[in-house]
Amino acid sequence: MADPLPGLKTFALTVAVRGGARWEDEHRSGWSHLLEHLVFKGAGEMSARDIVQRIEAEGGSINAATGQERTSFEVRAMERSLPLAMQVVSDLVFRPTLSEAEITREKDVVAQEIAEAFDTPDDHVFEMAGEQAFSGQPLGRPILGSVDSIGRADRAGMEAWRATLYAPERMVVAVSGAVDEARLIDLAEAWFGLATSAPGQEPEPAAFVGGNAALTRRIEQANLVFEIPGLSAHDVDTPALRLFAEILGGGMASRLFQSAREERGLAYAVDAWFEGYEDTGVLGIYAGAPPGRSEELARVAAAELRTLARDGPTEEELARAKAILSASLWMADESLVSRAGRNAAQTLLFGAPIPSETLTARVEAVTAEDMRRLGARLLTPARSATAVLGPKAAGAAGRVFADALHA
Template identity: 60%
Template structure:
């Protein structure tokens, strides 16, 4: 077992902002993440896409810096700046050389707490996000996932695209978006996490300087999600059919979380997985086929994606259903061992990257109130038994509910019913 890293230290400022310091010896670079524990899942339908639009808008100007100044001042010192909006978190990130913590903290604080929010910029950025929405709709292997998400969590925030719609983002004004910023990035859900060439005393001083004055009340916590299931199909003239099958699973806080991760790995996590071997290697039904787990605070989904010829879509759907059924009855020792090795390898590899560490630390603090020792997580993975995965497989099937999306030639659309019938008939 690799030597355990020292556990990052976690501090809380008087206003509730939490600070995580995770130094790594011998590095000449650092990563700084400012993460808000709210995202698209906090939106109602009228504000769908506002969290992502806001992420765009803060880069148009913040504090005393213009849009160009924000990127130039970071890049001039060898750094990189980025951001991402998810359903449950919004993250602003900087990678920098050793000594870049002061500048990075100042810039990220301006983005999160002091964006300019110019009306002319908003008009242009709504157009830009509209193009992003159109691009996603024109990209089959993006759009098919949005279709599946809507089928799985219809009528709920998790069922709406993070990008929103043209209509919903057009409703935003600088005033309403500023109010949304105050609710989304409120101090109770902010975590500042730094990893790499960082000094704890410096980080705490900078966090107090730049974020200690943040005030405001956050948006209400989202209501629990319910996996509704259903079918979404779209006929489109494409060379390939794109298929997504989702089944209800557990959330990241559930004791069966690692069983779910291992389930997905065995089912379709690599070239030795059941789906890859059966659907591609043995039957030649698909070039791309894999399984994955999507987890949120309170719920999750087990997913399968495949791209195939339209004539093979229904047969591929039946094969996928058969492999899901098999996961509820039999797990071989060798495949469980492989899955554990793969999951631990990905976890330890992520620990070798400062940005992955800072993002992971922030997410853990938001979810659990503390960072989790990697060695303990590895022990939890090792403790999962074949029977644990079989029990989870039975739990996944028990509601007799699936969300299926098919995008492609008309002949492929019958794959939706083929999956449902094969799985539940």
Template identity: 55%
Template sequence: MSEHSQAPEAPGPKVHVLGNGVRVVCDPMPGLQTVALSVVAGRGARSEDELRSGWSHLLEHMVFKGAGGRSARGIVEAIEAEGGHINAATGYERTSYQVRALKHGLDLGSAVIADLVLRPHMDEGDLVREKQVVGQEIAEAADAPDDLVFELAQTAAFEGQSLGRPILGTPASIGAADPAALNAWRAALYAPDSLVVSAAGAVDEDQVLRLAERDFGQAQAVSPPPPAQAASFQGGMRPTAKKLEQANLVLLLPAVGAGHPDYFALRLLAEILGGGMASRLFQEAREKRGLAYAIDAYSETYIDTGVLGVFAGCAAEDAAELARVVAGEIAGMTEAVTEAELARAKAQLKGSMFMAREQPLARAEQAAAHMLMFGRILPPEELGAEVDAVVAADLVRLTEAILAPRRAAVAVLGPKAALKAAPAFEKALFG
């Protein structure tokens, strides 16, 4: 190769739709020896009613107890014998099954995930035992302050809605599941219209399409769950006394969803506010005042709504002052940021997005998420252009819109002295 020649560009992802509606994405990454396969259903805990709260997560557990002629042990041994790893995750709006393997492991990985999604055994004895396991998981989350405080804030933000219920469910709702009902829920949740089969890494388009047709092409359509209700940010305070060494705070404000034109402005707002060591919150709350060891801001987005959030851990006696500092920094975002600050945030956001694209599993998951949210895969150059198009005035306008409802969801977990942080935050922000 001459010094002026360039390596050929990697082909972009190709999208196919099977006859039953299953979407298939093939995203080759030349030079790799491994493959990532992600099969994602565009439904999750948000599709549940109160009686079935937690069933999507319970189902994710249950399919691994045996599927397609393999036992629980047989499933993992088959994948690991090929140098692979298998995992799954349940969210509010998506449920994902993933295999990472050497490139020759794609055939087996596709077959195993298809068995999990379409042909689980659903043994009654396994279900009894798995309810106990999930019950312990619920108890563990209740004992973990950094899990519980987020759950309290989420409940306050979306009280009475599926987005406000814990993904794990409750012992009562989990206990109500039986094998037949859970299998019917599986068929609705993982119906072909909601499935995306996404492969990235050392993959070949013809092979991916052939395996998808073989393993998912015969999935039968069934009646889906009712559409999730439109989300409504309620807000409220959840001060909860617990004997802990420090206070844990989660402060949420209503924001925009993933499909909103201000999505990237929200990401940049969170980055400037508390996305790293140069962020406003880190510098003001930790470096200047010494009020917190851990503090960060983030955005969480769903299809139709989102939140701007701040998490912090601090001494109980500092909680109220820290809450006021956070309120002041959020209010300060109604003034235009500097060009240098905005440029840093853009560089950080693009860096995180593009670095993730260098990992096959993250790439496969991102492609599936794009297909489910937007109906197409957004190319990197478009993502970068969207980030670059945000100007300082957009952040001011977005902050004003976030504050306009005068609603916040505030969870404080820790010693009693910390609980005054909840009203302190609202008073400082809204008066």
């Protein structure tokens, strides 16, 4: 899809695939992320160096990312470079070399990336929480996979996975900025229209399970993640949940920041977020706290979540959250990368991009009563997933949160 913005000399291209780590079974955990690495090692007639040199020689940049439900490739460049960008990304997704030597080498690189994530407490604690939230399911496994599952990859397996994952019927090509729609359609048909593949089965519906995990490490700070079931990206109450997360812990005026940091000095970093997937979602809280005060922080977090869910926000809080979300939408509109990425993601999720005017209208329409109704939905399942990583003194904080939330 084309998103022309008159007067600009540059464009942002996003090629997004409806497929990622959530499509993997346990045997192939991490293969989507590994594949994203491997396609940059050679594709079509290009070597690894050629791929980046061709883009950078025109003043552009290229990048990619793998998520649970999407894999995306991005190019930012001058208007004249659009044909080159389309050709390069087409080669990456449809014609990668996938040599055995590169697979062996990149498996070692990803193994180092896995080790780095494990050694980074505020990364690994999220993996621990995800495993509790969606135990035994793809959403509960790290996007990076494990050393064992990555070690199983070979050329035949990766080529089969590429053909399954990068199915053209699950792709969206989106360009924002200096782009002509007719020209983009011609380029898309030339570089993406003739490819064929056999897309794999749809992922199984996800179910939030819940549980508590704790890992003792000899570090100074306890890293805490508390999660409860959220809503899917398609749910009618998603705008209200985004406001809920903002009021709970979205900024310095949020309830958690004020109560946990400003009033009690329990944490330097504390925030809340919402992640919506195709059929489920998660509302979460993260904090870094002194080990000896982690249980106190857990009680405060549970109390703030329960109070907001039960009583709803004040008019002042609701107005502030609406202003922040609306402003963030319009600010994202001023970034070509954000526009192209959002258009691609929304097309995959909803069938078409949603104008910012529509999104802000949905946010503005949320009432305090909507928030209270949402709060009842959030607390009804009485499930939570918690993870604590740090000194032994903090180990019980997750159970304290769960007990306080569901008391």
